[in-house]
Amino acid sequence: MSLYNIEVKKISGETIPLESYKGKVLLIVNTASNCGFTPQYEELEALYQKYKDSNFEILGFPCNQFGNQEPGNFSEIKEFCKLNYGVTFPLFEKVDVKGxxxxxxxxxxxxxxxxxxxxxxxxxxxxxxxxxNGNVVDRFAPTTKPNKLENKVKKLLP
Structure with missing residues (x-):
């Protein structure tokens, strides 16, 4: 199966195919609003702002599977991210990332x-x-701060 054959739901409820991101470098992150790593939203947004005009997208997927750290509904999550971290990169509906x-x-x-x-x-x-091209080239632990990924992102950009 190809990444581009998968459909996802934006936090607004709109279903879109990941094919709409074809030709772009992506950083896909499972997120949570009440996690010790939540401040990473700030660095993710900074990375997004720096490279969003260079065929780069960050896709945030809220998940509530780890310590009930994303209990909010979609509007609460969106508002939290915007108000606290100025998030403008695409956010999607809550998903399960394991099990x-x-x-x-x-x-x-x-x-x-x-x-x-x-x-x-x-x-x-x-x-x-x-x-x-839709290939997974690397995976990073939650402890890896987004600003540490910049050089790897830059190497993949046109």
Whole structure:
């Protein structure tokens, strides 16, 4: 299965195919509003602002599977991210990133990326870097700050 065959729901409820991001470098992140890593929204937004005009997108997928750290509804999540961190990158509806109800996107991401960080997602703010052809090229632990990814992102941009 290709990344571009998967459909996702924006936080507004609109369903879109990931194919609409074809040709762009993507950073896909499972997020949460009440996590110790939540301040990473600020660095994610800074990275997005710096490269959004260079075929780069950050896609945030709220998840409530780790310590009930994303209990809000869609409007609460969107408002929290905008008010507290100025988030303008695309946010999507809450998804499951592990277990029997894993979203097809995260099933693909966790099986495509081999190596030390392969397999089930263990916490919020796990990050996946996707090249402009839809290939998973790297996976980063929640502790990896977004500003540490800049050089890897730049190498993939045209």
């Amino acid at each position: 029997n109800t894993i979203h097809p996107l995260f099933k693909l991401l966790t099986t495509e990326q081999k190596g030390l960080f392969s397999g089930e997602i263990k916490w919020n703010f796990t990050k996946f870097l996707i090249d402009s």
